Amino acid sequence: MYKCRAPKNQAELAQYYQLRWQALRQPSQQPMGSEKDELEAQSYHRVIVDDMDKIVGVGRLHNASQAQAQIRYMAISDPVRGQGLGKLLISELERIAAEVGVKTLALNARVNAISFYQRLGYSDEGYSHTLFGDVKHNKMIKSIAKPDSHLAELADNLQQLWHQTIPLSKAMNINICYFDQQKLRTNCEPNFNKNLHNTMFAGSIYTLATLTGWAWVYLALQAQTQQADIVLAEGNIRYIAPLLGVAYAQTSLNRVMGSLEPLLDGKNARFNIEVEVCCGDKVVALFTGAYVAMAKR
Secondary structure, X not given: OOEEEOXXXXXXXXXXXXXXXXXXXXXHOOOOOOOOOOOHHHOEEEEEEOOOOOEEEEEEEEEOOOOXXXXXXXXXXXXXXXXXXXXXXXXXXXXXXXXXXXXXXXXEEEHHHHHHHHHOOOEEEEEEEEEOOOEEEEEEEEEOOOOOOOOHHHHHHHHHHHHHHOHHHHHOOOEEEEEOOOEEEEEOOOHHHEOOOOOEOHHHHXXXXXXXXXXXXXXXXXXXXXXXXXXXXXXXXXXXXXXXXXXXXXXXXXXXXXXXHHHHHOOOXXXXXXXXXXXXXXXXXXXXXXXXXXXXX
């Protein structure tokens, strides 16, 4: 039984890069280290492991912009090729892309892999480049739809409300990427929110996190057709690392404490919500907010 997941630790990450080099760089006599680039820290890294947790497949996704992303460094070990593992890996990368707001995926396929990607719905845009003097690649693209589990109407209504009533949310282009009552993900436009160091403003990170927590309470109210005014009573954030790429924020049911039940008795409902702000797989800030849904009186 094969599984697709993120590398668990540094040892697995080292194995991930080793397979990437062996499959994609060693045949062209390229040195160790050539399998990496400057976007590793901004990317989503996925491996396929067998029953013994041996890594037999690797792939990477990184955002090129708020709504566009690229798949790179796809490789499957020779002994397990032809078992559908490439399709499994692509499916997982596409799922991630859809949940973080990507609308268009691109990749550069080696000529012998073009038909594989076409079967998965990618269109061939023609010649892209030649790597190491003899490895020709074609550019391929695919439109990515929202998952069926995404509650689009609720999310779209809130996003529209934000952009109409909170000018900063429109300027930052904060979007609700995914919501299914178990998980919520948002993102924002990267260039507007960069400082002179080309990293994301601390204030923009705080705003994205605050509104993500606020959105969870709002969407919970909408799901139960209840009304209340939502305020942030207290917010604390820990900045862990600079954010160089495209940011997204996420929270989930297991990061939320509180319920709407007090509203049924005309009392205020209180929530403590933890929000992660991420770039690729990396958590760059951790926000904890205390929100109050104030009962209508």
